[in-house]
Amino acid sequence: MTTSPTAGQSSAPKPAFTHDAGHATEHLQVAGVRKSFGGTQVLKGVDLTVAQGRTTAIVGASGSGKTTLLRVIAGFEAPDSGSVSLGGVDVAGPKTWVPAHKRSVGYVAQDGALFPHLSVGANIEFGLRERGRAAASRVGELLEMVSMDPSYAKRRPSQLSGGQQQRVALARALARQPELMLLDEPFSALDAGLRVATRRAVAKTLSEAGVTTILVTHDQAEALSFADQVAVMRDGALAQIGSPFVVYTRPADRATAEFLGDAVILEAWMEGSLALCSLGGIPVRRPPAQGRVHLMLRPEQIRISEGGNIRGRVVDTDYFGPETTVRIALAPIAVDPSKPVDPHQPVGGEVISIRHWNAMLARPGTDLSLKVVGEGVVFPWEG
Amino acid sequence: MSQAKSTTTVQPSRARFSRIARGRGTRSGPWAVVVLCILIAIFSLLPLGYVAVMTADAGWDTIVKLVFRPRVGELLFNTLALVVITVPICVVLGIAGAWLVERTRLRGHKVWAVLLAAPLAIPAFVNSYAWVSAIPSLGGVFGGVLISVLSYFPLVYIPVAAVLSRMDPALEQSGSSLGLGPWRVFFRVVLPQLRLAAAGGALLVSLHLLAEYGAFAMIQFDTFTTAIYDQFRSTFNGAAANMLASVLVLLCLLLLLGESKTRGSARYARVGAGAQSNPTRLALGGFQAPAQLGLAALTVLALGVPLFHVGRWLVAGGAEVWTRDALISSLLQTLGYGLAGALVTTILAFPLAYLVIRHPGPVGKILEGANYISSSMPGIVVALALVTITIHYVPGVYQTAVVLVAAYALLFMPRALVNLRAGLAQAPKELDDAAQALGKPPLVAFLKVTLRLTAPAAAGGAALVFLGIVNELTATLLLAPNGTQTLATEFWALSSEIDYTGAAPYALLMILLSAPMTYLLFAQSKKVAGQ
Numbered sequence: 001m002t003t004s005p006t007a008g009q010s011s012a013p014k015p016a017f018t019h020d021a022g023h024a025t026e027h028l029q030v031a032g033v034r035k036s037f038g039g040t041q042v043l044k045g046v047d048l049t050v051a052q053g054r055t056t057a058i059v060g061a062s063g064s065g066k067t068t069l070l071r072v073i074a075g076f077e078a079p080d081s082g083s084v085s086l087g088g089v090d091v092a093g094p095k096t097w098v099p100a101h102k103r104s105v106g107y108v109a110q111d112g113a114l115f116p117h118l119s120v121g122a123n124i125e126f127g128l129r130e131r132g133r134a135a136a137s138r139v140g141e142l143l144e145m146v147s148m149d150p151s152y153a154k155r156r157p158s159q160l161s162g163g164q165q166q167r168v169a170l171a172r173a174l175a176r177q178p179e180l181m182l183l184d185e186p187f188s189a190l191d192a193g194l195r196v197a198t199r200r201a202v203a204k205t206l207s208e209a210g211v212t213t214i215l216v217t218h219d220q221a222e223a224l225s226f227a228d229q230v231a232v233m234r235d236g237a238l239a240q241i242g243s244p245f246v247v248y249t250r251p252a253d254r255a256t257a258e259f260l261g262d263a264v265i266l267e268a269w270m271e272g273s274l275a276l277c278s279l280g281g282i283p284v285r286r287p288p289a290q291g292r293v294h295l296m297l298r299p300e301q302i303r304i305s306e307g308g309n310i311r312g313r314v315v316d317t318d319y320f321g322p323e324t325t326v327r328i329a330l331a332p333i334a335v336d337p338s339k340p341v342d343p344h345q346p347v348g349g350e351v352i353s354i355r356h357w358n359a360m361l362a363r364p365g366t367d368l369s370l371k372v373v374g375e376g377v378v379f380p381w382e383g
Numbered sequence: 384m385s386q387a388k389s390t391t392t393v394q395p396s397r398a399r400f401s402r403i404a405r406g407r408g409t410r411s412g413p414w415a416v417v418v419l420c421i422l423i424a425i426f427s428l429l430p431l432g433y434v435a436v437m438t439a440d441a442g443w444d445t446i447v448k449l450v451f452r453p454r455v456g457e458l459l460f461n462t463l464a465l466v467v468i469t470v471p472i473c474v475v476l477g478i479a480g481a482w483l484v485e486r487t488r489l490r491g492h493k494v495w496a497v498l499l500a501a502p503l504a505i506p507a508f509v510n511s512y513a514w515v516s517a518i519p520s521l522g523g524v525f526g527g528v529l530i531s532v533l534s535y536f537p538l539v540y541i542p543v544a545a546v547l548s549r550m551d552p553a554l555e556q557s558g559s560s561l562g563l564g565p566w567r568v569f570f571r572v573v574l575p576q577l578r579l580a581a582a583g584g585a586l587l588v589s590l591h592l593l594a595e596y597g598a599f600a601m602i603q604f605d606t607f608t609t610a611i612y613d614q615f616r617s618t619f620n621g622a623a624a625n626m627l628a629s630v631l632v633l634l635c636l637l638l639l640l641g642e643s644k645t646r647g648s649a650r651y652a653r654v655g656a657g658a659q660s661n662p663t664r665l666a667l668g669g670f671q672a673p674a675q676l677g678l679a680a681l682t683v684l685a686l687g688v689p690l691f692h693v694g695r696w697l698v699a700g701g702a703e704v705w706t707r708d709a710l711i712s713s714l715l716q717t718l719g720y721g722l723a724g725a726l727v728t729t730i731l732a733f734p735l736a737y738l739v740i741r742h743p744g745p746v747g748k749i750l751e752g753a754n755y756i757s758s759s760m761p762g763i764v765v766a767l768a769l770v771t772i773t774i775h776y777v778p779g780v781y782q783t784a785v786v787l788v789a790a791y792a793l794l795f796m797p798r799a800l801v802n803l804r805a806g807l808a809q810a811p812k813e814l815d816d817a818a819q820a821l822g823k824p825p826l827v828a829f830l831k832v833t834l835r836l837t838a839p840a841a842a843g844g845a846a847l848v849f850l851g852i853v854n855e856l857t858a859t860l861l862l863a864p865n866g867t868q869t870l871a872t873e874f875w876a877l878s879s880e881i882d883y884t885g886a887a888p889y890a891l892l893m894i895l896l897s898a899p900m901t902y903l904l905f906a907q908s909k910k911v912a913g914q
Contacts, residue, residue, distance in 0.1 A: 115817075172817075
């Protein structure tokens with residue numbers, strides 16, 4: 001998370017889309033949704049609320065159930081129990097069922113799912129009620145909306161690149177002016193450079209249209225950069241929901257911490273709001289436990305610093321060009337003979353990985369001074 | 384994106400939402416399809432079930448009396464000799480031809496590629512008719528093998544050529560780089576890759592040999608099928624015919640078992656489908672002339688002889704043979720049965736293909752397997768079963784078009800099924816979902832997307848079923864309503880009366896109807912190879 005373009009977008013909506021101040025801001029509500037396929041429970045009680053006009057990313061490893069959740073919201077699957085409501089109207093519940101085609105929901109699949117037998121224009125027109133000239137001009141508008149030339153309307157899907165196909169799929173889904181847009185890993189089939197560019201273009205289009213959006217992805221960087229709200233999915237349930245900054249810097253549990261990015265995890269002793277570990281005393285806000293805990297820091301919080309009071313020796317490095325991953329063995333901590341022996345005192349010696357921009361500074365065997373920036377997060381001790 | 388978003392669109396949608404659809408489409412769909420598929424599978428198991436029940440009813444003593452006798456031994460010898468000699472020759476010719484056409488610098492390989500597939504357009508009994516005209520004394524195992532090889536070697540050639548044309552040349556290049564010469568590359572690298580295609584082709588040839596009636600009856604070479612037919616004609620529905628049918632069915636099942644053993648674990652080994660370099664063609668050098676001569680000889684025997692003799696009889700018959708009333712009527716009836724049969728078969732195959740592709744699982748596999756086995760039954764067995772079943776249970780439909788079309792559906796369903804499967808695989812469920820998300824009700828989404836995308840494949844399958852029906856003789860002879868003449872039965876009636884000139888126009892029409900379908904089969908094989 002560098003800057004936050006998404007934060008600006010929702011607070012300053014474009015004139016084309018105006019929020020009704022009196023309208024409920026909870027656009028989508030998923031409550032206690034369960035779903036099994038042949039004895040395997042895929043969704044184990046999912047609760048999720050998405051505000052009007054906001055962007056939510058559901059991120060999770062493959063098999064965590066995120067696509068199933070999306071398909072339940074879209075109306076391709078019916079939940080076994082629980083309910084889904086859109087704009088305050090139940091669309092799935094114990095006695096309610098609104099099929100996909102009657103929900104005002106747009107859906108963009110992983111590979112775009114363009115109809116191969118139709119031209120780009122006919123694909124976009126597919127869901128339109130207009131016909132003829134009105135439809136054609138609408139197709140042109142929609143293509144421009146996804147930054148494509150209207151002349152593309154005559155092409156076949158097979159003549160488009162992967163990124164173009166995804167943008168056409170988005171234009172097609174936008175054609176019906178859906179209240180809610182569902183994106184099922186729409187960027188994962190694209191190669192790295194194209195992925196970022198397409199993601200930006202899609203985010204821009206959707207925010208300009210003011211459509212409530214849910215993105216499903218297994219790529220945590222994509223989730224953090226795309227959404228206002230990130231929901232971390234694990235084993236069929238949402239482990240944490242929050243802003244990208246919060247879920248990254250204050251993950252709810254160790255698995256979430258490790259899923260969302262590299263993490264330095266150290267054994268620590270929690271006393272009040274200070275965690276004692278091999279990196280010294282680290283401040284922790286609202287620790288969930290006292291005594292023996294796991295302390296989590298992000299690698300970028302640990303800096304190489306002349307004046308740092310933590311000593312370590314470089315074990316080895318991985319050079320990536322702009323930055324280098326440096327593995328550092330922390331120095332054993334000398335026991336102060338004047339104090340009584342404390343069994344909870346850290347002993348040092350752990351090996352941690354941090355990142356640094358200067359490869360020359362970190363040759364194996366070099367002794368370094370380190371300091372820690374910001375707060376840590378602790379998790380209760382697990383045997 | 385225009386205005387009127389949040390509040391205004393929610394109100395009307397509330398009204399839409401209140402019309403709650405009955406049944407949860409995602410769950411009720413497969414069950415209806417499964418039930419339909421089970422009904423179709425039961426229908427397709429009728430012939431096999433009939434034979435099993437008849438055999439069980441006959442009792443051990445009858446079985447011993449009717450099966451263990453010299454006549455059956457003679458038929459068994461003829462049939463087995465036919466299979467054992469014909470199949471290896473077809474495999475060698477098919478593989479050699481395919482390899483020359485696809486992998487060597489054979490001059491004119493594009494023309495040869497088509498010429499080697501072309502004999503399939505000539506029905507075996509027309510081939511037989513031509514050869515009997517050329518050599519009236521033709522008969523015995525030699526005659527049977529000659530006609531069979533010339534009629535059926537394309538059944539091996541076509542799938543093998545398809546695999547060869549798609550095979551990644553990197554495999555051969557790796558073989559060469561590992562120090563193998565061209566011959567050893569062929570035997571150690573290329574040939575193993577062809578095992579599945581060649582085994583599949585060999586199975587098809589064998590099943591055709593067991594099922595063929597006309598070609599062998601014409602040269603008075605007795606096999607189980609011809610014997611069952613004669614038995615049926617003399618005693619109508621006797622136990623003897625049924626017992627012979629049991630032995631024939633047993634042979635078919637053994638063949639299927641043998642083929643599935645050959646497939647073994649290699650079943651899942653696939654030929655790479657990604658982008659690959661063009662195949663390197665081997666220089667033939669001094670072998671160019673012998674190769675051209677060999678292919679020319681094969682083509683003359685398999686295409687030249689039948690076409691020449693059909694032409695000769697046409698010339699001899701002059702204009703008179705074209706003006707007989709029966710010609711037009713049998714052409715129209717053939718087209719009628721062909722179209723009806725193709726349509727019914729494709730419709731019946733659709734649920735099965737849908738189940739197998741969209742809801743893969745054990746149920747689909749078992750049902751598809753049942754269909755595969757039952758469709759391997761010879762036409763004579765299917766016909767016997769339907770005659771008996773209709774007489775006993777639904778006498779009203781006995782000898783009506785309904786029964787004949789049902790027989791066609793039983794015999795040719797795999798042709799439709801294979802094509803529909805490939806077609807449905809091109810129309811993934813995601814597209815259906817996308818259409819529904821764009822506001823199309825499930826049925827409309829299905830029609831506009833899935834069915835539309837499957838249509839070309841369905842048409843291809845239907846065309847192949849049509850081809851089968853045009854040339855079908857045995858079941859048509861047994862089941863056709865009184866007064867029905869198809870091109871095949873009329874050709875058969877005339878040539879049986881040694882009216883060779885009168886039969887020639889029918890032969891020509893069958894060849895002309897078959898030619899485009901054969902080309903379609905050939906063209907399609909190149910596309911689906913490796914899948």
